[in-house]
Amino acid sequence: MPPSETPDDPDTPDASVVAADAANAADAADTGGTDVPPLALDVDGTLTTPAHTVDPRIFEVLPRWPAPVVIATGKAFPYPVALCHFVGIPERVVAENGGVVCVDGTVRFEGDPERVREAVAAFEERGGDLGWDGANTANRWRETEAAARQTADETLLREIAEKFDLDFLDTQYAYHLKSRGVSKGRALLTVADVLDVDAGSFVAVGDSENDAELFQVVGEAYALSNADEVAKGAADHVLEEGFADGTMAVLSDLLNRA
Numbered sequence: 638m639p640p641s642e643t644p645d646d647p648d649t650p651d652a653s654v655v656a657a658d659a660a661n662a663a664d665a666a667d668t669g670g671t672d673v674p675p676l677a678l679d680v681d682g683t684l685t686t687p688a689h690t691v692d693p694r695i696f697e698v699l700p701r702w703p704a705p706v707v708i709a710t711g712k713a714f715p716y717p718v719a720l721c722h723f724v725g726i727p728e729r730v731v732a733e734n735g736g737v738v739c740v741d742g743t744v745r746f747e748g749d750p751e752r753v754r755e756a757v758a759a760f761e762e763r764g765g766d767l768g769w770d771g772a773n774t775a776n777r778w779r780e781t782e783a784a785a786r787q788t789a790d791e792t793l794l795r796e797i798a799e800k801f802d803l804d805f806l807d808t809q810y811a812y813h814l815k816s817r818g819v820s821k822g823r824a825l826l827t828v829a830d831v832l833d834v835d836a837g838s839f840v841a842v843g844d845s846e847n848d849a850e851l852f853q854v855v856g857e858a859y860a861l862s863n864a865d866e867v868a869k870g871a872a873d874h875v876l877e878e879g880f881a882d883g884t885m886a887v888l889s890d891l892l893n894r895a
């Protein structure tokens with residue numbers, strides 16, 4: 638098993654130590670004395686293990702983080718909401734690559750879902766298959782864009798995206814068709830506005846081309862070692878560690894710096 642798959646690898650930060658540092662920083666924040674930044678965290682490839690499961694260390698650290706934590710993902714709306722719920726942090730989420738923004742009791746939608754529906758219909762008319770099973774949980778609750786399994790016909794999807802003036806994204810986990818201009822970055826500006834926090838004060842961690850615009854609006858951006866070239870090119874720092882190991886290393890470092 639490679640080191641990045643073992644949560645208690647001695648080279649990666651110990652969750653209880655980072656959680657204790659976060660709790661101490663939260664105490665300091667209560668008395669106005671910490672510079673721990675707000676976070677914008679991608680999910681797949683960032684809070685997960687190479688086996689696609691959520692790394693349990695985040696359950697210890699994120700609830701104690703002394704500044705806002707925004708979960709920013711390409712997944713459909715219910716997934717990050719459920720993650721926040723079960724981690725025990727406020728529902729501050731960007732879903733569908735920026736198509737949905739939910740923060741502190743408000744929800745906003747971006748993009749043109751009708752055009753995406755038409756594009757998917759055209760894709761299917763041409764014999765394309767998004768690749769999901771009958772339950773279609775990947776798209777069932779999707780409000781603004783469409784996701785396809787990476788078994789889907791990429792060439793045809795790209796052609797359809799072009800024809801309908803949509804963006805095609807490959808996140809390493811799925812293909813997406815989304816409205817142009819919609820992005821995790823634009824969505825974070827909305828979140829920051831609602832929270833009345835400067836977007837430039839956020840630190841972001843991510844792994845794919847759908848994180849590139851996010852990296853551009855935050856103050857400091859980290860790409861994990863498992864990131865694609867677009868994400869690495871857009872980041873301020875490229876980490877040696879991958880997946881949640883890398884994210885934990887960033888969080889530990891941010892607490893030590895504050």
Ligand SMILES: O=C(O)COP(=O)(O)O
Binds near residue numbers: 679680681712811847
């Ligand atoms: O839904 C995807 O394709 C990837 O999701 P992510 O943005 O959380 O990595």
Ligand SMILES: [Mg+2]
Binds near residue numbers: 679
């Ligand atoms: Mg990702």
